[in-house]
Amino acid sequence: MYALINERFSTFRTFTHVNALSCENIAGNVILSTPPWATSLPNVDSSLSLSISKETSPKTVIVLFKDHISANYEERTEIYTDGSKTETGCGYSVYVPAQNISIACPLPRILSIFSVELIAIKHALLWVRQSQVTTKVAIFSDSLSALDAIKHSGLYHTALVNEIIELNHQLRTAEITISFVWVPGHSGIRGNESADQLARAGAANTHIRRNHAIPLADVRSYLLKSCKDEWDRIYQSTDTGRAYKDLRPSVHDRLSEVDTRLGNSILLRLRTTHCRLNHHLNKIGCIDSQLCEACGIEETVEHYLMNCRKYRYQRERLRRHAESKNVNFDMRTLLTDPQVLRYVVEYVRSTRGIL
Ligand SMILES: [Zn+2]
Structure with missing residues (x-):
């Protein structure tokens, strides 16, 4: 051996x-x-x-x-x-x-x-x-x-x-x-x-x-x-995955998770922006328009989580959870703070079911 x-x-x-x-x-x-x-x-x-x-x-x-x-x-x-x-x-x-x-x-x-x-x-x-x-x-x-x-x-x-x-x-x-x-x-x-x-x-x-x-x-x-150092060197030297890298600047940093596989899958899709929202679907050639059908603007992860008029009621609930935990209501916090991650998963489950 x-x-x-x-x-x-x-x-x-x-x-x-x-x-x-x-x-x-x-x-x-x-x-x-x-x-x-x-x-x-x-x-x-x-x-x-x-x-x-x-x-x-x-x-x-x-x-x-x-x-x-x-x-x-x-x-x-x-x-x-x-x-x-x-x-x-x-x-x-x-x-x-x-x-x-x-x-x-x-x-x-x-x-x-x-x-x-x-x-x-x-x-x-x-x-x-x-x-x-x-x-x-x-x-x-x-x-x-x-x-x-x-x-x-x-x-x-x-x-x-x-x-x-x-x-x-x-x-x-x-x-x-x-x-x-x-x-x-x-x-x-x-x-x-x-x-x-x-x-x-x-x-x-x-x-x-x-x-x-x-x-x-x-x-x-x-x-x-x-x-891990070698992985980080490659990670830092490439230009892909910028949205994810904003949240996790180095592979030595760890992003918090929730306790279900489905929940973590949802979080990964939101963090990488690789999900079934029109902005990404258009980018990979699946559909012709990247616009949100309800709002007429790009259906990005940020739009979906923070602004889309279709999900006002669910967003209010998410906001109340964030307030009760005394954390900011912004993209970075919602996708990284362990106190609100499960409520973000709940938001996705109550709006789109899965991304
Ligand atoms: Zn919208």
Whole structure:
């Protein structure tokens, strides 16, 4: 399966001339060397996140953090990790203040920030394994989602999480105890700030090793985004569908829908103007006149919705619904505001039945 995905992946790269991936492999799963029931459970501590919120002042955050460390993690080797993803690159860091170790490495930009944070933690463990550290270790990360994935590793069958579980187990077997601890980010905590700067420096470095394994989920997200970007480029460069484009300037924008297939079909016809109104029927050569039989002027979507004298009564009802929702009564609002879309469908059903 991975061979197939790799093949499709390289086809996609050729197709889009995208060579910015800087990676060669999609990460396969990592099978634990010991059965799950015999593997040491990681010790994850994110308890500080319960007493700290965005409103907590930096000064209080620092006091709470220091108290937490002195109560639980004194005499541990402290390691700070961080990940950074910017417009131009990705990087991770490992910082060990007591030993003056500063590691800052660039990573392919295709990686999600979640993966980058996990890679930073993995490299902290690799550093512990090859270092002379023989005591207890506290690895600090400001990524709650990464710590959560390690804590609930049974739910995350990803290569990175399994590698971390495997390394943690190896170290535990060697009687080195690791605690994975949440540290509040961007709060002025010295170790975290240093790791943050290092990760940014890593992200700014353009010399990326080309053999990084990329998690399948990140490849999938990247391909979806790249396809959508390519679709948007084509969408923007063509001159057709102007009415629809006025409502949806980019394919990245989403237009709201109603909860029935027929209703959405009606909305699409109104939005594209491709419907059985005389203006369009004349345009595609089905009838001779584009005029409204009742009003003698072009029977466009705007005329039909906003002005046609045939549907005064139904329009008044639609207007009352719009007023009750406190929204404007104009074309753009009627075709895009989720609060009135179902009433627009009702208007069509009560006037023409279907368009
Ligand atoms: Zn009319």
